[in-house]
Amino acid sequence: MSLGHACVDVYQGAVAALVPYFVAERTYSYAAASGVVLAASLLSSLVQPLFGVLTDRWALPWLLPLSALTAGAGVALSGVTGSYASTLAVVAVSGVGVAAYHPEAARVARAVAYGRHTAMSWFSFGGNAGFALAPLLVFAVMATGGLRATPLLAVPAVAGAALCASAVRAASSGAAEAGAPVTAGRDDWPAFLRLSGAVVCRSVVFVGLSAFVSLYVRERTGGGEVAGTAALFVLYAGGAVGTLAGGRLAERYGRLAVVRRSYALTVLAVAGLVLVPGPPVYVFVALASAGLYVPFSLHITLGQDCLPRRVGTASGVTLGLTVSVGGLAAPLLGALADATSLRTALLPLVALPAVGRLLLCRLREPAPPGPAATEGADPRDPAAR
Template sequence: MSLGHACVDVYQGAVAALVPFFVAERALSYAAASGIVLAASLLSSVVQPLFGALTDRRAMPWLLPLSALTAGVGVALSGVCGSYPLTLAAVAVSGIGVAAYHPEAARAARAVASGGNTGMGWFSLGGNVGFVLAPLLVAAVMAGGGLHASPLLVVPAVAGAGLCAAAVRASRARPAPGPGAARAGTDDWPSFLRLSGAVVCRSVVFVGLSAFVSLYVRERVGGGDVAGTAALCVLYTGGAVGTVLGGRLADRFGRLPVVRGAYALTVLAVAGVVFVPGPAVYLFVAVTSAGLYVPFSLHVTLGQDYLPGRVGTASGVTLGLTVSVGGLAAPALGALADAASLRTALVPLIALPALGGLLLSGLREPAPAERLAPAG
């Protein structure tokens, strides 16, 4: 499931990685380029809770391979669409595929991980690996033919569909849960909504950096496409490390203390990205990435435990909706960059982790789920 997650989340990272190529080959403004990120996020943001609600009613394991293919086909077509509106439509289709995948996948992963933080950390690591590979994959494909080579980007989707189908078959081979396996507990909506607000703050920071850190680092240190791609890889690689570290730290110190500490670290790290000159920007990008990703899988398990009766909805929101909704801020950041500078556009991102930390203050650790029925 972790490998399948990697193949799907390649397409979340690929949209941001394609932005510099859309700017270069189609002479798009920053605002227009960020609109592509918005298109990938908008429909995903709207439909993800719907998929979560559906999976609360019944298991839908067939969504996993189908959504992997949908995510890949949309991105693969985006570079060969003949107009800007068609490009937006293609990446929107990809966003729907991503939206359909995450609620069911998170439910199934929590089941096979037996509710543990470390197990969910490994599942989330798969998604982060996909983000890490996305700029490398996009750069390799674009080097061979520019945007017209984008159909080659469908390959991970085919692999992901096969991996997801294999995971579904394996989960069906597991013993069926007994009649006492259903989740029990009272849904804590106030705590869940505060957690979701914090994740939105984290999401805006991540999406904003994903969309513009490549262009920003090229502007700050030179080095052209190589420097920009390297910065994006650092952003995603630090996330891969942070996700696994987050699960281990939470098992030792508790989830909420770790999440609050990560948000505080992110404030300082983003300030370093914006204000510290020279190649040191790479170090601060790495620290920012770790701060953003240490709480990533913990958001999911906290959300599931705050809503024990609506695990699919909680998964869809914490793993999908609040991540995708960050794309809604991308056009505003792009417009600010066009009006002033990229550096000015990134300054507001410093305050958002602080706001997220405030939303998390006072939350209590929910009782972890002891049993969660598999989704197969």
């Protein structure tokens, strides 16, 4: 599951990694380039909860290989399309593939994790590793022939589909039993909505940095394509490590304590990234990556425990909708950058993690899945943590 997740999430990272090449080869403005990021996010954000609702009713394991191929096909075609509109269309198709994959994959991952934070963090690690590898993969492919070489980016999709199909076949007898919906406990919608609001704030920061940190670091350091690719790699690679750390930290200190401190760290890190000049920018990119990614898998398990009767819906929102909604802000940041500067456009990202931290203040630890997640379980009981 983790390897398949990596192959699919390559295509979320690849869209942002392609932005500098669209700017360079097609002379897109910042706003037009960020529109490509929006195309990958908008349709995905709309349909992902629908896939979540479907997976609450039926197990859909066949979606996993199909969605991997769909995600790859869109990105593979993005560099060979003949117009801006067709580029937006194929990238949007890729976003649908990503949307179809995550709710079903997260539902199965939760079932086999049995409530262990480290197990879910390994699943999330796969996706974040895919993000981290995306800039390097895109850089290597672009070096062979520029945007016209994007069909080579279909390779991870084929590998991911094969991994998913193999996993489905191997677990066919036990998948239905392992992936049965969790029905114990009550759905806490107010808590879930507060959590979702915080994840939206995190998402806007992450998508904004993904879209523009490469261009920003090039501008600030004068290091060219290598400097920009390195910054994006640090952002994604630090996230892969941070996701694993999040699961272990949560088992020691509690999920909400870790999530809240991560949001506070993100405020300081993004401020340093935007305001401190020179090579130290890479240090702040790494700190921002940790602050953004340590709570990543914890968002998923918190959301699922807030809605134990609607695990697919919770997964579709926390893993998909709120993450994709961040893409809606990308064109606004791009337009602001066109009108002023990249630095000015990135300044609002400093405040958003603070808003997310405020939304988490009154949130309580929900009851976990399993025997402890019974009707009336007190979420304040340490045994529920």
